[in-house]
Amino acid sequence: MIDQQAENTVFAGVDTHTDTHHAAVVDPLGRPVADQEFPTTTQGYRALLTWLITFGYVQAVGVECTGSYGAGLTAVLSAADLMVVEVNAPDRGTRHACGKSDPIDAYAAARAAASGRATAIPKSHAGTVEALRQLRVARASAIKARTQAINQLIGLRVTAPEPLRASLTGLTRKALVKCCLRLRPGADLRCPADAARYALRQLARRIRVLTEEIDEVTERLTMLTTSAGPELVALFGVGTETAGQLLVTAGDNPERLRSEAAFAALCGAAPVPASSGRTDRHRLSPGGDRQANRALHMIAVVRMRYCPRARAYVARRTQQGLTKKDIIRCLKRFIGREVYRALTRTHSSGTISTT
Template identity: 90%
Template structure:
């Protein structure tokens, strides 16, 4: 922690990039005081922090892209007990009116923090959930690569010369991979048949390697997910995959989401009014984290099929005239409430009590 210099209250903003960050300082009325560029290194982060506190007591720092380009700086500022708020990149209309440059964006971020427009607390990126996020990225990449390899394997089987194609036709995916692993092409690959055998074997080896990688990462993910959110995993219909996604969405500090309604909005499960005239209804939200929304949807689908309480609820709401889409919307909102309370009970630092 760094002691701030006594003096006037100021607000700061940072426009983040890959190699440099541009910082700006404004007074409480939003009037510019100074701006400066710093490198994205440990020394650069510390120099930026030292530079900020020379202007007085920093009330808040608005930082763009706290989950990507600004993640390192956000960690340093938070460790110094500075209030960091996440600032959205200026929209196209604002950029068209005011122009675009690093100082302009930095001052805009500082004014957003000073005016109170920016209030979102960024994720901490310092705990088990951040490790979980990184492993999920590696697993998703491996799954995508395996799917691509499988599609290529099937495509080569279709175009392979006879009788190779006939020997591989009608096999399941697992049997096809195992059969291709046993292929023995000749050393001379000028023949289309031998080239096809070689290509099929290489793709099968890649699929086997990626499958082993996916299984290994999945095992680590299951352990981390159960450790980070035991109460979440215990909920009906919540597996380690959906629990992992919801944990990543909330972050290591779910207490930053002050209410369960805020968490529902983050997951795109908050009802959006769609009333007009004599019509009084709500619709599904198209905003929020779509992967978290998908996780809630999968939980709702599982409960609609296997949970007696949910099945009774669906039957009752169907008799009341609600469509299946509206029923799922209601279920996702209920599930978001349960998930939020499970997350906040898991993290003692939360100030929100679960009911």
Template identity: 60%
Template structure:
């Protein structure tokens, strides 16, 4: 038997099919520990359960995937149906659960979900807070610059053309009269001071999170962290992309595809070419981009490679794509070695 599950916040809809794809039954279960146990017992009541295709193993289905993994059930990560399929076949929980089971049976869904039970999941959770703080700080700084642009001349003169750090420092000391907030200059000064305090608090939060992340990342991936151009945040992103079970990445090419760094064939007729891969984990692709830029600036071997490829007629963007693919090779080797050392 093959199972399929369409996951939601409060309930999961499950379906069971036989070896020819015929539907045996479908049912809905609560998204709780008791519900997961009931779902698994219900599926096994139809026969030997070979695998279960689960939608959303990184969100609503994460806890269900952990439960099934602990019960030694083979789990396959299933992508949600595309718009064309839903236009032709419709959309409902039973339809999605049956489609997940049939995709697993047909082999069109073959992804192995992350286990989310080890140190990498802890790193991912901390990075969620860090990314949110960085985004909020950037927004606060942009708001401050926007206010300065339209501020009265006295404020604009002393706050124009400053770095972000200096701007925050100066705005934090701006004086204003609470009784004069009807005046644009006092209101702008009060707003800038408040935004500066927000940016300062966010900077302190980011610093605290970096102190928490650094030892975790170095302990989980010492070889990856030691690669040229890989800092704490980049290493944390690469670990998050790989997950706690890197054996799901069957090869270096699989990691390149996951990171959006694998060239995609785009040939037709006599034309033989490849194009940019716009899929994959964009955070991991950005991490590879950061490593490539760092090496282009500071690594002599990478600079020599760039000069050679420029002489061959490649553009800067094409060279960056080539470098990302080569960097994946280093990252894959380091990640496998790191996780092999962690595995008892």
């Protein structure tokens, strides 16, 4: 009975794209069984699922880009109680040696799942944190657009005709925007002075609209972040901005992270050995989610300035000969441990909604 079940066990891999997904099936030894292409539609996802289970018991499915191109398929496979694991795209060396095609990448994903090399459980994308991520994308794009408009406004002030430039010189950015909103260009925009007034007013109006949009989204983000991670926001030095980023990094299912060490590695805060000869030291990790790493860095900087415990720790470690960079690395590792515990406690208490 066990031999028959083992004989019917297969592993699958999916190479994801915008319009199509290419799926492949291998046996437990990694030998090819079959591959096929499916459209990225609801019917296509169901057809892919039906096709997979015809080969026997699917022990695991390796999917590339589960947070983007493969998000829809990942949700369908997870709903069918199939184990889905995140597969990183092959590096350049592997592609140079083996070639590049959709079937090759799909088989590589299936072999990664079969060998156990791919073990990361993808985010569920089905709760408050996913809504938080989407709103953060909208806010980030609005901030970027406003920054661009402000830089253009300042640039036009520099090149404006002298009387207009003199009236706008020495103003703060906020005052400059207000002053440009009151400009009244003439009807004939062939005049450079009138064209400059018109352009400056249009940019100021754009900045005003974007500021209102940012304030509105920020208000909603604050409510979502507070409801999704109340224990996280309560930590010293953690604001709604840093908490929102750390929540998005962990996802709606932080239990997918095996330990606080795995979360630290995900945030790029895990120490990397950098010893040689008589030198025994560690360095900062260049990997992981860099936005989450930035969030931990900002929390560490705030604590080093305002938290008595952190200030005492910095003084003690400085006397031991550690550099400021090494001290921040240690603080980020400790903060990552605190954040992980807050995230898992919040999720276990049922605060994060999955509806």
